[in-house]
Amino acid sequence: MKYVPTHKRVVRGKRIHETVEERHSKLELEKRTPELSIERVEAEFLVPTIEIFVETEQVRRLKDRVKLWIKVGYPPHIVGPTGCGKTTLAMQVARELGRPTVWINGDEQMTTTDLIGGYSEMEAESVRDRFVHNVMLAKDRTKFTWVDNPLTLACKYGYTLVYNEFSRAKPEANNVLLSVLEENILELPTMFGDERYIKVHPDFTAIFTSNSIEYAGVHKPQDALLDRMVDIYMDYYDFDTEVKIVQAHTGMPLQEAKKVVKAVRILREKLPEPHKPGTRAEIMICQGLNAMDGYSKEDLEQIYMDILATKIGEPKELLKKGGLIREILSETYGDA
Template identity: 55%
Template structure:
């Protein structure tokens, strides 16, 4: 801490050598105002970085999953929602986070994510210049360079008691997620690149963690370490029932109920004939419905279905085989 005298000593020319008490009070007030602005901007940034649920449908099946997640969070356990792609895991996590009535933050896991992406790091350098004009004919110049720490979602959530949604958790490499062990076991977040007391952050009691992952048989999925899984409540999701899927499709498009029924019947019929990651989720059903509502013509329906379902397979032979399967399945459903 730099000592600043209170006296009114002046240098030649009548310029004060030190700040008056009133000037220092004003300076402290300005710094506090800047800090409050920073926190406000941070809250706004967090609000816009976390996606919001749109046209969320609540049926008994959906509420049952919500209740299970909420029970574990209230008991103080993080929740790991596991299920096939497109079954509604992310929407469920966002919905529960909204119901907690607390700020929430968002991370998308992938192969390249690191511990620093979760906790933060030194991302910029602040340079401060000090000019000493105490004696008129002596000029003292000093530059102070300090690295600036920038916190990422995990650190902010632990520190302030936010809800953290870690989407596609199992797509990140296990070593990147080791940082979570200390949080779940000891209630302490360790910042690897910091030193001294600043290295450790006590986890706020309001902190909640919701993770979502695809089943292990999906490409690009890493099996999390057992030590971490032992500290999570794992909820395995499956595709919703037929009535729920119809309501979801209608909520996200402007198709009629009869049209939504045709789409859902097609998707559910294909699931019975396909295995593992090849099974289509509710998401392609929504895509088909939205395309139908945008200048839909019956003669294009077959191609729309093929584009939404079969085109994710890069191998042309597999795409052709999947297209034939879709055509055959369409013969079993009545097109509205």
């Protein structure tokens, strides 16, 4: 006997079980969730992307030192001359930690609010209710919206904070870091009640970078804060490392890259600390030369002057530095 349904069956609700395809898609998404989270956070806070990172033995040793102190539990403070690669090193270490990175740049005008956040808007709400025809209930409420800034986000969720140009901020702006690094507590001075204190997430990491104290616009951080960090002093990379970095960023042929690096390094030895050109200057020179369709001796001198004759106070200094550059180019390039 065969059963023939007379009514179309209606299925209500949703399926309890997943198909094999749905299960595989879900597992794939779970694998990518940390990566997607990192991309979302870093895009929101405009974290610089390190497209090119050249790793030689010297770079690897520096990177391993930074990672060592992070593992021990002390924030590394990378100190060195401008243009030597401090920020690139810090960002590469942050990337390899595998957690979202938030970024902040120190400057003269920075305040504690720039680090922790503050109230960004006020919302006013009014209620008028005539629940009895001759009685009106009136209620006004004002609500303030708090917005977290990089330090608070990093402390709450275990992100990596890269504080670039740390020593350019005034010491009083950084006082809030004392309790974070010592007691693992972040205090939000303008908050109230139990929201005033945040327990620092165990995965929280901070990496600081600063120019040497000889540079203009640099403030000496308070000793109490420096005692809670590990200073890693970084100098310019060696000749071979700089050549590889320049080639990676510009595609300059090896022999030409060597000439540029050699010329800049000679000039570096003849100038006082704040005026020494860094690896960044070598990259800029190569980019300028690459952009020209061939160049004469005068063009070569002009490119070098444009990049290296910076931080000049008066015309007399420009003439002196120009003569020094021409002398070095003659030594490096010959009469060609």
